[in-house]
Amino acid sequence: MLSGEFAYDRFASVYDKYTDMVGKVSESEETSAFLARLCRGGNALELGIGSGRVAVPLTERGVTVEGIDNSENMLKLLADRTDLIKAWKGNIAGFSSEQCYRLVYCIYNTFMVLVTREEQIACLQSAADALDEEGVLVVELRVPAFDGFVNGQKTTTMFVDHENTFLNAEIHDPITQNLIQTFLWFSGTSVRRLPERLRYVYHQELDTMAEHVGLKLSERWGDWKRGAFTDASKRHVSVYRRNRLKR
Numbered sequence: 001m002l003s004g005e006f007a008y009d010r011f012a013s014v015y016d017k018y019t020d021m022v023g024k025v026s027e028s029e030e031t032s033a034f035l036a037r038l039c040r041g042g043n044a045l046e047l048g049i050g051s052g053r054v055a056v057p058l059t060e061r062g063v064t065v066e067g068i069d070n071s072e073n074m075l076k077l078l079a080d081r082t083d084l085i086k087a088w089k090g091n092i093a094g095f096s097s098e099q100c101y102r103l104v105y106c107i108y109n110t111f112m113v114l115v116t117r118e119e120q121i122a123c124l125q126s127a128a129d130a131l132d133e134e135g136v137l138v139v140e141l142r143v144p145a146f147d148g149f150v151n152g153q154k155t156t157t158m159f160v161d162h163e164n165t166f167l168n169a170e171i172h173d174p175i176t177q178n179l180i181q182t183f184l185w186f187s188g189t190s191v192r193r194l195p196e197r198l199r200y201v202y203h204q205e206l207d208t209m210a211e212h213v214g215l216k217l218s219e220r221w222g223d224w225k226r227g228a229f230t231d232a233s234k235r236h237v238s239v240y241r242r243n244r245l246k247r
């Protein structure tokens with residue numbers, strides 16, 4: 001099985017360029033504005049902090065941000081960018097933190113890197129345990145979509161320009177709800193293979209898993225600008241609060 005660590009240690013060298021090309025860098029300000037509002041003077045913890053795409057602008061808004069990531073190379077990108085964020089190597093599928101946070105967030109489909117239901121529940125349990133009494137968990141996840149799959153497979157052209165051709169080859173395993181995918185990035189004379197395995201969940205399964213660990217949905221949006229979540233939405237931004245006092 002391909003592990004997330006393997007995938008992102010390889011991905012790190014092109015991560016900032018890739019996120020810029022697909023519009024995720026330009027979205028960072030509205031994402032951090034949304035998250036800052038929920039911090040209300042408290043600290044934040046990002047699960048799968050990566051290169052700090054959102055953590056850095058959130059810090060610039062006055063929030064103390066910490067983060068966990070299991071990729072040395074992604075953590076190095078973050079360290080090269082700032083020394084204001086404490087981040088450590090760890091697995092978001094079951095972590096413990098010494099302090100509690102007003103906000104724990106897991107964005108840009110990072111929850112999907114946990115490829116079993118058990119790992120996903122363990123992540124939500126750890127996140128719930130890391131919240132203070134007023135704390136909230138924010139999860140940004142894409143809505144599963146299978147248009148274009150033929151016999152369980154699909155190849156998508158992510159983007160093409162004069163320098164780059166970026167394809168994604170995916171195989172769908174409906175039994176495990178896994179997508180086994182490899183990004184193929186052709187640039188100049190080089191080809192990079194960036195393999196990854198993901199587990200998709202629909203929003204209602206996410207709510208059920210969250211309820212299982214003592215969280216309840218408090219807000220759900222279709223984007224970071226608080227657009228409505230509708231049957232046309234391609235993703236959701238879900239905010240959970242505790243439904244019982246801490247143990």
Ligand SMILES: C[S@@+](CC[C@H](N)C(=O)[O-])C[C@H]1O[C@@H](n2cnc3c(N)ncnc32)[C@H](O)[C@@H]1O
Nearest residue numbers: 004008048050053069070071074091092108113
């Ligand atoms: C899609 S990227 C998102 C990075 C960042 N949150 C952002 O929004 O740009 C997923 C991140 O999760 C990290 N990751 C993958 N599996 C992980 C795991 N099991 N535990 C901790 N981090 C993980 C990867 O190294 C990568 O930095």
